Structure formats: structure tokens, C-alpha cells
Amino acid sequence: MTAPLAIELVGIDKRFGSVRANKDIDLKVAKGSIHGIVGENGAGKSTLMSILYGFYHADGGEIRVDGRPVTIADSQAAIALGIGMVHQHFMLVENFTVLENVILGAEGGPLLAGGVARARATLKRLAEDYDLKVDPDAVIEDLPVGLQQRVEILKALFRGADILILDEPTGVLTPAEADHLFRILKVLRDEGKTVLLITHKLREIMAITDEVSVMRRGEMVATRQTSKTSMGELAELMVGRRVLLEVEKQPASPGRPVLQVENLTARDGRGVDVVRDVSFEVRAGEIVGIAGVSGNGQSELLEAIAGIRPVRSGAVTIDGTRLDLARHPVDAAAMRRHGLAHVPEDRHRMGLVTSFSEYENAILGYHRDPAYGRGPMLDIGAIREAARVEIEKYDIRPPDCLLRTAGFSGGNQQKIVLAREIERDPVILLVGQPTRGVDIGAIEFIHKRLVALRDAGKGVLLVSVELDEIRALADRVLVMFDGRVVGERAPETDESELGLLMAGAAQEAAE
Amino acid sequence: MRAGQLPRWADYGLMPAINVVAAFLVSGLVVLLIGENPVEAVRILVWGALGWNEGIGFTLFYATNFIFTGLAVAVAFHAGLFNIGGEGQAYLGGLGVALACLALDRFVPWWVTLPVAVAGAAAAGALWALVPAYLQAKRGSHVVITTIMFNFIAASLMVYLLVNVMAKTGSMQPETRTFEAGGRLPLLQTILPGVDFGSAPVNLSFVLALLSCLLVWVLIWRTRLGYEIRTFGASPGAAVYAGISPVRITIVTMLISGGLAGMMAINEIMGSQHRLLIEFVSGYGFVGIAVALMGRAHPVGIILAAILFGILYQGGAELAFEMPAITRDMIVVIQGLVILFAGALEHMFRPLLLRLFGILAAPASKPA
Numbered sequence: 001m002t003a004p005l006a007i008e009l010v011g012i013d014k015r016f017g018s019v020r021a022n023k024d025i026d027l028k029v030a031k032g033s034i035h036g037i038v039g040e041n042g043a044g045k046s047t048l049m050s051i052l053y054g055f056y057h058a059d060g061g062e063i064r065v066d067g068r069p070v071t072i073a074d075s076q077a078a079i080a081l082g083i084g085m086v087h088q089h090f091m092l093v094e095n096f097t098v099l100e101n102v103i104l105g106a107e108g109g110p111l112l113a114g115g116v117a118r119a120r121a122t123l124k125r126l127a128e129d130y131d132l133k134v135d136p137d138a139v140i141e142d143l144p145v146g147l148q149q150r151v152e153i154l155k156a157l158f159r160g161a162d163i164l165i166l167d168e169p170t171g172v173l174t175p176a177e178a179d180h181l182f183r184i185l186k187v188l189r190d191e192g193k194t195v196l197l198i199t200h201k202l203r204e205i206m207a208i209t210d211e212v213s214v215m216r217r218g219e220m221v222a223t224r225q226t227s228k229t230s231m232g233e234l235a236e237l238m239v240g241r242r243v244l245l246e247v248e249k250q251p252a253s254p255g256r257p258v259l260q261v262e263n264l265t266a267r268d269g270r271g272v273d274v275v276r277d278v279s280f281e282v283r284a285g286e287i288v289g290i291a292g293v294s295g296n297g298q299s300e301l302l303e304a305i306a307g308i309r310p311v312r313s314g315a316v317t318i319d320g321t322r323l324d325l326a327r328h329p330v331d332a333a334a335m336r337r338h339g340l341a342h343v344p345e346d347r348h349r350m351g352l353v354t355s356f357s358e359y360e361n362a363i364l365g366y367h368r369d370p371a372y373g374r375g376p377m378l379d380i381g382a383i384r385e386a387a388r389v390e391i392e393k394y395d396i397r398p399p400d401c402l403l404r405t406a407g408f409s410g411g412n413q414q415k416i417v418l419a420r421e422i423e424r425d426p427v428i429l430l431v432g433q434p435t436r437g438v439d440i441g442a443i444e445f446i447h448k449r450l451v452a453l454r455d456a457g458k459g460v461l462l463v464s465v466e467l468d469e470i471r472a473l474a475d476r477v478l479v480m481f482d483g484r485v486v487g488e489r490a491p492e493t494d495e496s497e498l499g500l501l502m503a504g505a506a507q508e509a510a511e
Numbered sequence: 512m513r514a515g516q517l518p519r520w521a522d523y524g525l526m527p528a529i530n531v532v533a534a535f536l537v538s539g540l541v542v543l544l545i546g547e548n549p550v551e552a553v554r555i556l557v558w559g560a561l562g563w564n565e566g567i568g569f570t571l572f573y574a575t576n577f578i579f580t581g582l583a584v585a586v587a588f589h590a591g592l593f594n595i596g597g598e599g600q601a602y603l604g605g606l607g608v609a610l611a612c613l614a615l616d617r618f619v620p621w622w623v624t625l626p627v628a629v630a631g632a633a634a635a636g637a638l639w640a641l642v643p644a645y646l647q648a649k650r651g652s653h654v655v656i657t658t659i660m661f662n663f664i665a666a667s668l669m670v671y672l673l674v675n676v677m678a679k680t681g682s683m684q685p686e687t688r689t690f691e692a693g694g695r696l697p698l699l700q701t702i703l704p705g706v707d708f709g710s711a712p713v714n715l716s717f718v719l720a721l722l723s724c725l726l727v728w729v730l731i732w733r734t735r736l737g738y739e740i741r742t743f744g745a746s747p748g749a750a751v752y753a754g755i756s757p758v759r760i761t762i763v764t765m766l767i768s769g770g771l772a773g774m775m776a777i778n779e780i781m782g783s784q785h786r787l788l789i790e791f792v793s794g795y796g797f798v799g800i801a802v803a804l805m806g807r808a809h810p811v812g813i814i815l816a817a818i819l820f821g822i823l824y825q826g827g828a829e830l831a832f833e834m835p836a837i838t839r840d841m842i843v844v845i846q847g848l849v850i851l852f853a854g855a856l857e858h859m860f861r862p863l864l865l866r867l868f869g870i871l872a873a874p875a876s877k878p879a
Binding site: 306307308331332333334335336342344346349350351352353354355356360363364365367368372373376377378380 | 733734735736737738739741742745746748749751752753754755756
């Protein structure tokens with residue numbers, strides 16, 4: 001290889017207690033290239049990047065930036081070396097504006113005024129150069145996740161990053177948004193910047209990277225030129241076996257309606273209607289997918305049906321029981337009693353209490369269930385026993401129900417949620433982003449479980465920003481745009497047609 | 512073990528121990544500064560609290576107060592609520608105890624009065640926490656602010672009641688009449704044969720405090736309500752997802768917390784003073800915050816922390832007596848240092864300890 005190296009890692013080692021997260025890692029990233037790093041959850045990608053960004057210190061090995069050996073003591077040092085990072089879980093101050101977040105830690109003096117004016121100008125230029133449009137005065141918590149990510153990228157660029165690390169950047173984006181991101185990354189590369197892209201998604205690797213490195217169980221198992229490898233080879237390297245990217249399923253045989261939504265309207269935190277007059281039904285034995293660019297009301301729709309978000313008008317019927325949610329609000333516990341189960345989009349904020357033990361999370365939402373104790377008491381023995389059964393059945397690893405939930409990988413955390421919700425034998429299951437931040441092995445498992453649930457005669461309402469996932473799993477696809485359901489299609493429908501619907505093309509044509 | 516986490520024994524045992532030692536070292540420097548011998552001072556303090564029967568009796572008496580106020584803060588902690596109103600809730604608890612005792616002491620034995628007094632103390636304390644709880648749950652007024660305010664209201668209310676309503680006729684003292692035998696708890700030494708605590712007022716309330724610890728442990732870790740409280744405290748989002756009402760949990764938790772604070776008055780009023788008097792809480796409510804912090808909001812930790820503060824109170828009094836250069840205010844400084852290190856600077860030594868454990872753990876895992 002003749003191109004100069006932006007980053008070279010030699011023999012990086014990192015241990016957490018008895019776990020060796022990184023074993024003797026070597027990595028060479030050429031300047032001005034897009035370098036992908038793939039691997040399952042827990043393979044050590046994030047640890048490696050955290051070492052590069054100064055969050056962790058390697059136990060052994062050497063880091064070279066632009067050929068010079070460096071020690072990166074903290075993220076400030078990384079920034080000084082021109083390394084910028086876009087985290088999987090955003091590092092934004094939620095009640096600050098975009099501008100305030102961007103200048104955080106780079107205020108440029110004790111008085112804000114001058115720095116703010118300069119930052120505003122820089123931000124405007126960056127937004128135009130890279131087509132990263134965000135209202136600088138919008139408050140972060142009001143922005144959809146897609147836009148929050150743009151702020152993260154802007155933050156790194158604002159600090160003059162030459163090397164940009166992106167950790168699972170498309171996990172929250174729609175295909176169109178992801179394409180947009182890729183265009184930006186290509187522009188960055190063409191300007192001589194170096195991009196490190198960490199992802200599970202092989203298609204993205206194939207589409208955008210110049211080189212790709214594969215990690216498995218803390219080791220770097222291979223580095224390939226992207227043009228000389230294939231998705232199949234990469235997948236095999238990642239898991240050590242071939243995986244099916246397709247979901248095997250028989251045609252659906254829908255029965256009676258188990259979930260009917262009538263004219264549902266709900267607001268977000270700002271008081272804006274984000275779900276507008278939505279009506280549809282889900283029948284027993286079918287999976288209905290809701291596709292849409294993130295931030296078009298799908299998340300709020302799920303929350304409204306689940307009894308988490310107040311409803312302004314409309315009604316929901318579960319298995320024949322009609323609930324006028326606007327007039328008689330019902331909480332999540334009551335919804336569960338009616339036979340609704342819910343795998344929420346955000347397992348860290350809602351689906352799990354990460355500081356709890358696994359078995360404690362196995363009853364979240366069902367802790368009033370008579371099976372788990374008598375009267376006001378909880379029967380810890382019975383709960384642990386039930387948790388162990390679920391761990392066994394869902395192959396949750398490590399198989400230890402006493403472990404803190406934060407200690408499980410993303411895929412295993414999702415299995416904990418899924419096991420809890422499916423094992424309650426619901427009539428209708430709501431699933432939001434079932435495979436976000438989940439490794440390939442677990443994705444396959446989760447998809448099979450959802451199809452099995454369908455085949456057992458249950459209804460499944462699936463919201464995902466992964467169009468592939470919706471097309472693979474759903475029997476019918478509803479597309480949401482701007483809070484409304486703008487169309488229904490068969491899952492076999494051409495991706496570009498769905499993309500157009502998701503972008504609101506039908507809406508515009510109708511007006 | 513995960514990165515950034517200490518083993519449980521280190522988190523619950525070693526960390527507080529290190530903090531206490533640090534507090535004592537700094538206190539030692541202060542003692543040196545005023546020209547006294549710190550080793551001698553520690554000797555007197557420890558001996559004064561633990562070296563003789565009466566000293567132990569006083570230590571346990573003070574510890575009883577701290578257990579109640581510490582539990583009150585701890586229960587609220589588990590729901591993510593910071594109840595600073597223990598002082599006022601305990602004060603009002605005194606009213607509940609006194610009303611029960613004044614009404615019954617002439618007619619029934621103490622063991623009939625006790626349950627009524629406990630109910631009165633808990634109810635009065637809980638009621639005093641109800642308004643802040645309601646305001647937090649329904650209006651979003653922060654309990655930290657409202658409970659502090661309610662401490663002042665409690666103080667004024669009690670002064671008014673004791674001066675204008677409840678004072679003994681013909682007396683200038685702002686206090687009620689002294690309770691008869693039916694309003695007095697037996698001393699521990701009269702229940703336990705062969706134990707002699709001298710004139711120390713440690714009484715049956717100590718047993719009540721230990722029982723409360725057990726009940727709080729059961730509540731938090733073994734009941735559905737406790738599960739809801741912990742879920743709400745750890746993740747309000749997850750609580751709503753689970754169908755747990757934030758309003759209900761906020762109010763219920765604050766009622767329990769206020770009730771526990773109120774029960775402190777059983778020890779002071781029914782166990783020791785035998786009359787309701789002004790300012791009998793004298794800071795126990797506030798120190799309860801430090802006790803809860805130091806005890807990691809766990810009943811066992813709270814018992815240990817409460818005994819430590821009992822030692823400081825009792826040993827401190829002895830120290831002020833034996834070493835005239837060390838005044839009562841110096842004792843407050845030492846207590847303040849313990850609160851500082853155990854509360855505010857609780858995590859100061861954590862990174863150091865983490866690194867130490869990292870170094871120790873690395874070679875151990877090598878063969879694996």
C-alpha cells in the first residue's frame with residue numbers, strides 16, 4: 001500500500017476485568033479513504049473506537065496518527081489530533097439548541113456573544129457545503145433522531161475534524177437519509193478527509209467504503225478491499241458461518257382483526273399534531289409494517305396505541321374491545337391487560353431499566369401479574385425461575401439472570417425485551433425498531449420469532465426505519481408521511497416506489 | 512465485572528470506610544491546628560461513645576433518631592426524589608405522638624398508647640410531606656424547594672401550637688405537660704435484663720427502628736410497590752412504559768418517607784422527653800440525608816451510618832467535656848467533615864479505587 005496512513009493501530013489490547021475486548025488489534029487506515037469496520041455486537045468495534053477517541057486507554061499497543069506515535073489521553077487530545085466522533089447514542093445536551101450544542105467545549109472565550117456569531121456563520125457554511133440543513137436555534141429534544149445525528153456530524157466538523165469516526169450512523173436513518181449521509185461522506189473523502197465507518201450493515205459497506213476490516217470476538221479477522229469482496233464473504237467472516245439475509249416465511253393467512261385504529265390523532269411534546277387522523281387494522285396472523293422516514297409520526301403512533309402517549313382524538317379496538325382513548329385515557333398497564341404487548345423503539349429509555357438485574361427487567365410492566373407473587377409481595381424465586389426459562393428459550397447470553405442489564409450486548413438486551421413481551425402471549429404485539437443496534441445473529445433470531453408469533457395467529461404491528469426489514473417481514477406495508485398514512489403497498493413493491501411514498505410524493509401529487 | 516464498576520463489597524463497604532477515614536484525617540489536622548493531640552482526641556471520642564455502658568446507651572439513642580430520618584431520605588431516593596423535609600416532618604410527627612400520649616396516658620398502659628402514637632407520628636409526618644408531594648406530582652414544583660419551605664412552616668406552626676394552644680396552663684415554657692406512665696416507652700435496660708445503660712434514654716424505639724429497617728428492605732426489594740418505586744427512580748421513561756403512574760408513585764413514596772421521618776418523634780417524645788417541646792428535632796432530619804447517602808440508601812448501610820453518627824454525637828459531647836479547647840462547635844466541624852466526605856465528596860476516591868481494582872484484576876485474569 002503506497003497511500004500515506006491517517007491512522008495506524010499496532011497490537012492494541014484492552015481488557016475489562018476478565019473480558020478481553022480487544023486482542024492484539026492491527027489496523028491501517030489510508031488517508032483520504034472511507035474505511036469500514038464491521039462485526040457483531042460485542043465484537044469490540046466500539047471499544048476500539050473509544051480507545052482511538054481517548055475514552056478508554058489501551059492496556060498495550062501503539063496508536064499512530066499521520067505516522068507519528070501518539071498517546072490519546074482524553075477526547076480533547078483526540079480532537080486536537082483532528083479526530084472527530086459521531087456516537088451511536090448521541091452526546092447532546094437535550095435542552096440546549098443546536099448552536100449551543102455545536103459550540104459546547106469550543107465556545108471561544110469566556111463571553112459567548114463573539115463565539116456564537118462566528119459559530120453561526122461557520123454552521124451556515126458547513127450546512128451549505130455538505131447539505132446538512134438544521135435550524136441552529138431548534139432545541140435538540142424537539143428534533144427527530146435523524147436531525148440530531150446531523151448535529152453530531154456538524155459538531156465534529158465544527159471542531160475541524162480530519163478523521164471522522166461514525167459509530168452505526170445509519171441505525172436511525174431512512175434509506176434516503178442514509179444515501180444523503182453517504183453523499184456527504186464521499187464529499188468529505190474527496191476533500192482528503194478520512195472516514196471510519198462502524199456498522200452492522202453490509203450493504204452500506206459495499207456501497208460506500210474503499211476498504212473494510214472485519215472484527216470478531218475482539219479480534220481483527222480480516223481486511224479486504226471492498227471492490228474485491230462480497231456481502232456473503234463479509235457476513236461469513238463476521239459470524240464465522242453463513243447467515244440468511246432473507247427471512248423464510250409462508251404466505252400469511254389473516255383472520256379476525258385484533259387491532260383497529262380509528263382516526264387517531266396525537267401530539268408531541270411541543271403540542272404539534274404528529275399523528276394525524278390515522279386509521280388502519282391489523283388482523284390475527286399477519287405482520288403489518290409501517291415504513292417511513294424517521295420523525296414522521298411512527299414512533300408517536302406506537303406510543304399512542306400502547307397507552308404511553310396521550311391521544312387527542314380517535315379510538316383503538318383491541319380484540320373486539322373498543323377503547324375511546326381521547327375521552328377515557330388508558331395507561332400502558334391497562335393496554336397490557338387487554339392483550340397488547342409492546343417492544344418499544346428505545347430499549348435504553350423505555351424497554352429496560354439498565355441498572356436493574358436481568359430478572360427484574362423480565363417482569364417490567366407485568367410486575368402486577370399474580371404469577372409473580374401474592375398480594376403486594378413479589379416472589380423473587382418464581383421471577384428468577386421464569387427469567388431463567390426465557391433466557392434458555394431465547395438464548396440470551398450470558399445466561400445469568402442476576403447480571404445487570406447494562407452488562408448485556410445490544411442484541412441480548414433486545415432479546416430480553418422480546419422474550420418478556422412475546423412470552424405473555426399477547427393478541428397483538430407492537431414492535432418498534434426491533435433490530436436497531438443488534439448484531440446479525442440476533443437479527444435472524446428476532447425475525448424468526450416475529451414470524452413464529454404471526455404463524456401462531458397473533459397480530460404484529462412493526463415500525464422500522466429499515467426498509468429491508470419491513471419488506472422482509474411484513475405482509476402489508478403502510479407508509480407514513482407527515483403524521484398520516486399515505487399509502488398501503490405489498491411488501492414486494494419496488495423499493496424506489498416505497499421511497500417516493502416515504503418522501504411524500506403521493507401527498508404532493510394529490511395537492 | 513464491567514468497566515467502571517466496583518465489586519459490591521467495595522462499593523458498599525470500602526468506599527464509605529475510606530470516606531470516613533479521610534474525614535477523620537482532616538479532622539485530625541484541625542485538632543492539631545488548635546494545639547491539641549488528635550490521637551488523644553480520637554481516643555476520648557471513641558471511648559466516650561463506646562467505652563462505657565452509658566456512652567453506648569446514648570450512642571444508640573442518637574442512632575435511633577438517625578435511622579428513622581435516614582430511612583425517610585433513603586425511601587425517597589429510590590424513587591429519585593430528594594426529601595429534604597425530614598426536619599419538618601419529624602417535628603410534625605412529634606405533634607402526632609404528643610396528641611396520642613396526652614389523650615391516652617392517664618387511662619391505658621404504654622403498650623396500648625404505642626400503636627396509636629406510631630400511627631399519629633407516621634400520619635402527621637406523612638401529611639406534612641403530602642402537600643410537597645402533590646405539588647411535585649401534579650404541578651412540577653420541585654420537592655427539594657417545597658420540602659425546605661415546609662420545614663420553616665412546620666417550625667412556625669409548632670411554635671404557635673406550643674405557645675398558644677398546647678402549653679401547660681400557668682407555665683411560661685412552650686411545652687406540654689409531662690406524660691404519665693401510659694405515655695412513656697420503657698427503657699431498653701428495663702426490657703433486657705442484665706443490661707445497664709445508666710441514665711441513657713435509649714428505649715424501645717431502638718427496636719422499632721430496627722424493625723422499620725427490615726420493613727423498608729421488604730418494601731423496596733420484595734414488594735410490587737417497591738419495584739415500581741425503584742423503576743420510577745431509575746428510569747421515569749421505563750416506568751411510564753410499564754404503566755406505572757408517576758403521580759401515584761411520587762405521592763405514595765413521599766407519604767412513606769414523611770411517615771418514617773415522623774416516627775423519629777416516638778424516640779424523642781415518647782421515649783425520652785415525655786412531653787412535646789420546642790425544637791426537639793434539632794437537626795436530626797438534615798443529618799438523615801448524610802446517613803442515607805453514606806448508607807447507600809440500604810437499610811443495613813443506614814444502621815451502620817446511623818451508629819457512626821451516634822458515635823460522633825455522643826463521643827463529641829464527651830470530647831467537648833474532656834478537652835475544653837475543643838468546643839461544641841469543633842464537634843460540629845468534625846460532623847460536617849464526615850458529611851462532606853460521605854455526601855458531597857462521595858465519589859472523590861472512586862476513580863482511584865477503580866484504577867486500583869483494574870490493576871489488581873488484570874494479572875488475575877491473565878491465565879484465563
